[in-house]
């Protein structure tokens with residue numbers, strides 16, 4: 001139903017992470033995967049990240065969610081934005097899956113917005129890649145070149161920047177897509193009541209990598225090696241360049257050792273930035289109940305936003321999910337990749353996978369943890 005019409009090889013070589021571009025009718029006959037009313041319902045929930053942005057002349061005022069009252073909003077100059085809608089609205093999954101020509105570890109979330117004429121968040125720069133897909137209605141978008149931009153009104157705390165000279169100035173119709181790589185300034189103007197969908201993709205920063213590396217070392221009592229040298233330099237108060245490099249080499253050694261960094265990357269990149277909609281089974285499902293469900297033809301569905309990753313040439317047979325490590329030493333590479341890749345497992349697939357006790361135990365624990373659920 002959601003088939004992305006795009007020459008992927010051409011897009012990846014010409015535009016991805018390099019240049020913004022407009023993909024006209026990336027989705028033909030586009031149907032909104034969620035209605036504005038349902039979006040408003042999500043924005044009322046405490047655990048869902050949402051905000052209203054009001055355009056007030058040349059200023060933008062933000063009201064953070066949850067949004068409890070929509071009655072005062074009027075017919076123009078506001079926009080509702082809800083993050084991680086894919087975590088809470090199952091019907092958006094086929095739409096999100098049409099972007100799986102990009103790796104799961106990069107996918108951040110599906111942000112959905114509803115805007116009235118004059119609504120928008122103002123000119124800004126994101127540090128992630130975004131595909132903005134126009135749903136019902138239409139919006140005009142401008143995108144500027146990479147560069148140094150002044151923060152709006154010289155306010156260091158403002159998420160907005162001053163106006164910019166556009167290199168793209170276009171109106172999107174339903175099914176059109178605007179792709180913007182990190183760092184390109186952009187601004188949306190709403191022409192008529194509009195649904196738009198932002199598929200966000202991000203990569204970890206050095207700060208996040210080092211934070212996760214440190215956590216991993218602490219959790220596992222690793223990284224105890226210290227700097228040693230056979231000669232010292234004088235005067236006493238000077239730290240020589242050679243010693244500076246030697247000490248920092250300890251960090252570089254960790255970062256170059258797959259036995260250390262694979263666990264760190266798997267843990268970090270299998271986490272979601274936004275809360276997952278996790279409902280633990282209460283009471284817990286038993287193994288016999290799982291057997292019965294599979295015999296009755298049940299399928300197993302992964303909750304939206306849960307990342308299950310497999311690392312190429314990993315030094316252990318294991319999966320990473322939601323920031324944790326799940327060893328599966330007896331599994332075959334095919335079984336591991338099926339478990340990582342499939343968002344939904346049929347009864348036939350489950351029957352085969354569950355022939356192996358360790359896989360069955362893992363799936364049962366994932367169901368009980370609320371990562372997967374059984375459906376008819």
Ligand code: SIN
Pocket residue numbers: 113120121126130186188196198
């Ligand atoms: C918007 O829909 O106006 C916000 C999305 C974005 O600029 O990334």
Ligand code: CO
Pocket residue numbers: 124125126130186
């Ligand atoms: Co943006």
